[in-house]
Amino acid sequence: MGDDVQSLFEAPPLAEQERMVEAILFASAAPLSLATLNTRLPHGCDAAEAVALLKKRYIGRGVQLVRVDDAYAIRTAPDLGFLMTKEQIEHRKLSRAAIETLAIIAYHQPVTRTEIEEIRGVSVSRGTIDLLIELDWVKIGRRRMTPGRPVTFTVTQGFLDHFGLETPRDLPGVKELRESGMLDNRPPPGKGEGEEDGEGESETDDFFD
Amino acid sequence: MGDDVQSLFEAPPLAEQERMVEAILFASAAPLSLATLNTRLPHGCDAAEAVALLKKRYIGRGVQLVRVDDAYAIRTAPDLGFLMTKEQIEHRKLSRAAIETLAIIAYHQPVTRTEIEEIRGVSVSRGTIDLLIELDWVKIGRRRMTPGRPVTFTVTQGFLDHFGLETPRDLPGVKELRESGMLDNRPPPGKGEGEEDGEGESETDDFFD
C-alpha cells in the first residue's frame, strides 16, 4: 500500500485503541491472541500496547485482564468466586488416574503415552486421554523423533485458561521439580542409555526455557 | 436479628461492593435487578449505590453499565458496535460425510476423489469437498500423473491451525489410536489384529515419507 493511501487510514489514538480492546475482550468468552485483536482493530492499531494499558487499568478491580499463553481474556477476580454460585458449572469429578495423567502431561510435556505409563507404573486406561482431549485440556503434539516416532501429548490454551496459568512455566513448583530431577526421563539401568531419553529431555527443555 | 449479631456481619466497604457488582454483572448471562444483586451480595450491601458508582466508572470506556428495564448489564459502548460484527458466529458441526472425507484427505494426502471414495466405500458428493475448500481446510494439489490426470486434494495451513497440529504427520495412526484408548472400536474377535494394524500404519507412512 502506498504512503498516501496509508495516511488516509491513520490509527486512532492509543486511548481509543484501549477502549476498543476493552470492548472486544469483554464480548468474548474465549481468550483472544494479539494477532486476532489486531485483525479486529482498525488499520494501524497496536494491540500489544493497548492490552498493556488496559491490564494496568483493571488491577484491583472486580474483573481482571489475564494472559493465557499468547492470548488475553477478561476474567472475574478469583477472590470473588464465592459470589458466583449461580454461574458455577457442575464439574465432572475427574478420576485420580485422569488427574495424574493430566499433571504428568502438563509437567513433562511433550510426553508420550509410554512415558506416562512409566511414571505412573500402570497402563493408561482406555478413554483417559480421550477425556482430557475432549475437555480441551490436552492436545496432540509433535511426534517424537525416536524409533517408532511416537505421538506426544501437550496441554492446551484451554488448560492454561482453566487453571489460570499464563504459560506452562507457571505450573506450581515446576522449577523445583526440574531442579530436583523429578522431571527427568531417566532410563532404567541396563537399558540402552542416551539415545531415546536424551532426545526426550532436550525437547522438554525446549518447551520450558 | 439483634444489633450485636448484625455487627458481626458488617458490610464490606463501598469500593469492595462495587468490585463485587462488577464481577457479578460481568459473569451473568442476563441483566440482573437490584433485588437480585442484593440477594447475591453479602449481608448489608447496597446494590443501588454500588451500581451507581460502577456506572460512573465506566463512563467513556469501551463498555458501559446500562439499565435494561429494571435490571442492569454491562454492554459494549454503542459507538464501538462496529467492532462486534465478528462475534455473531453460528457454530455448526460438520456432517459425518464431511469429517470422514476431511480425515481421509489429512491421513492420505495428496489423494484423488476416486481414492477417497474407495477408502470410504461410498461416493463423495461435489458439495462435500466444496465445503471443505470453502472452509480453507482443503485445497487442490497437483494433478496425479496417471491416466486422466485427476486432481488431488491436500489439507491447508488453515486446517493445521484449526486442529492445532504442526504437520498432518502428527496425527496418530489407527494402531496408535487404538493403543492409547482414543478409539473404542476393537477389532472383532477372530481377526488377526497385527496384520490389519500393520497395514494401516504402513499405508500412512507411505503417504508421508
Place this chain on the structure above:
Amino acid sequence: MPDDFAPDSLDERIAAEALVVDVNGFEGPLDLLLTLSRTQKVDLRQVSILKLAEQYLAFVEEAKRLRIELAADYLVMAAWLAFLKSRLLLPPEPGEDGPSGEELAAHLAFQLERLEAMRRAAARLMARDQLGRDFFARGDTQMVERKKVVTYTATVLDLMQAYARVKTRDDFEPLHLKRGAVYTMEQALERMRGLIGHAMEWGDLRQFLPEAWRLDPKKRRSATAATFAAALELAKEGKVELRQSGMFEPIQLRRREI
C-alpha cells in the same frame, strides 16, 4: 519366595491386611509400593528398598493366603522384586554383567520419588483457582444484533475418530460389498429392456448376462441375481413370460405378445 519373613509387628500385620482388602484401590504396583513405603515412616529418600521389597513380597503372600487374585502387573513386580532382593543380598557372581542391585534399587527409589512428586504436583494443580469455579468468563457474549456467519467446527478428536471409523468399517460391516463387484437390478433392468424386443423365442435367462460378468464366479452370481430380479419385474409389468421345466433347471424367458 521367603517363608521365613514375618511382618515385624502386629500393627504392620494389620496394616498389610487392610491393604490386601483394599487391593482394588491401588493404581498399579508402583502405587502399592509407594503406600507400603509410607509405613516405614521415613522420608522417601531414606526408604530401605530391601525392606520395601520384603514388604511387597509379604503383601503378595498375604493376598495369596486370602485367595485374593492379583492382576498380572502385581505378580510381575513381585518376581522382579524377588530378583532385586537376591541381587542386593548375594555378592555378584564373577563375570556376571548387567546392572548391580544397588543401581536397580536406586532406580526404583527414583521412580517412587518421581511418582510421589507428580502426585503432589497434581494436588497443587487441582487446588488452583479454576475457571467456572473460582473465576469466570463473560456470561453474556451475544452483545449486539445477530449477524449470522456460519462456521463449521470439528475437533481433532472428531477427525481421528472419523478416520478410525472409516478404516475399521470393514471390521463391522462384513456385508458391505465392494462396489465394483455388484451388478444392480437397475442395471440389469436397463439392459434387458433393450434386449427383450428381440426375444421372440424361449431363451435361457443366462444369455442376458453382460459379457464382462460371465467369467468371474463372484461377478456372475451378482449379475445372475440382478438379471433374475429384473426378469421378475418385467414379468410383473406384463412384458415377458417366464418358465422353468423343473427345480434347478434353467429359467427361460421370451417376449410377451401384446
